[in-house]
Amino acid sequence: MKSIRIDQLQNKTNAGLQIKVFKPDDKHQKIAENSDVHRDDHYIFFLLTDGSGTLKVDLQDIIITAGQLYYILPSQIHCLIKPDRAKGWFLAVDTSLISADFSDVFEHRQNLQLPCTLTDYELKQYSNLLNLLLNEFTERQNDKYYLSIIHTLVQSFLGMAASTYNYVVTAQNKHTRSAELARQFKKLLAANIHTIKSPSLYASKLNVSCGYLNEAIKKVTGSTVSYWIQQEIFSEAKRLLYHSDVDVKQIAYELGYTDYAYFSRYFRKVSGLSPSEFRIISRKQILPQL
Numbered sequence: 001m002k003s004i005r006i007d008q009l010q011n012k013t014n015a016g017l018q019i020k021v022f023k024p025d026d027k028h029q030k031i032a033e034n035s036d037v038h039r040d041d042h043y044i045f046f047l048l049t050d051g052s053g054t055l056k057v058d059l060q061d062i063i064i065t066a067g068q069l070y071y072i073l074p075s076q077i078h079c080l081i082k083p084d085r086a087k088g089w090f091l092a093v094d095t096s097l098i099s100a101d102f103s104d105v106f107e108h109r110q111n112l113q114l115p116c117t118l119t120d121y122e123l124k125q126y127s128n129l130l131n132l133l134l135n136e137f138t139e140r141q142n143d144k145y146y147l148s149i150i151h152t153l154v155q156s157f158l159g160m161a162a163s164t165y166n167y168v169v170t171a172q173n174k175h176t177r178s179a180e181l182a183r184q185f186k187k188l189l190a191a192n193i194h195t196i197k198s199p200s201l202y203a204s205k206l207n208v209s210c211g212y213l214n215e216a217i218k219k220v221t222g223s224t225v226s227y228w229i230q231q232e233i234f235s236e237a238k239r240l241l242y243h244s245d246v247d248v249k250q251i252a253y254e255l256g257y258t259d260y261a262y263f264s265r266y267f268r269k270v271s272g273l274s275p276s277e278f279r280i281i282s283r284k285q286i287l288p289q290l
Helices: 100-106 120-139 146-167 177-192 199-205 210-221 225-243 248-254 260-271 275-283
Strands: 005-007 017-022 038-040 042-057 060-065 068-072 078-094
Touching (some): 017 146, 038 042, 038 078, 060 068, 078 120, 078 146, 100 146, 177 210, 177 225, 199 210, 225 248, 225 260, 225 275
Parallel strands (some): 005 038
Antiparallel strands (some): 017 078, 042 060, 042 068
């Protein structure tokens, strides 16, 4: 039975991070279109200095161009499908090295995160830091303070990346109670989507009324609590249907639905397709706009 592979960083390094420079003539870029889809148990950051590349992340094509920073979260299914003379940096970081403050920024999203365009100054500073990190990562491996040095450097990178992405948050929402409530709701939703699907239960966990939570989420995102619960369920269902061969009934069970027929009706209501139809059509790459 085909299942979604989870790429584990500990199988590649004991340092908690991995850093590489990629170039247009790298062998992996020539076979990238055949890369298998997978999840990681760690964060991945890309910084492109030249060229461009396309990543498929959670069934969406993300185009990264020169001068842009992008990251992938551990839960997201992805693959590299189209490099175009891409040159830049790859950095994998264990979740244990990412503080709660930084993860709040990286995971503070209701939709898929987008590449962030850097200023010339930012691009230079990122490149200088990553070059230093790469040198220390490769040259100091026998040093007594090796891990302390590279972890300190990666913390600097994470702080810069968090600052860059935090800046794109609109000024009007950045420090409001509604924005903070939306952040807390998002974290709860991601952690409990398999078991909690009621807006009132999320409101209860956040110690606010259901009406207040709905008003706050709608103010920040433009959509209701029920909509985002539906989207989170639907996104995970699509990932499992597209990337695995797990039986549809098992997928329904994993998502917290004991009634398979109810899950199928719900999926059809959202997408216009049954789960089985979605799996067949999406794999033929003629998926209709949903």
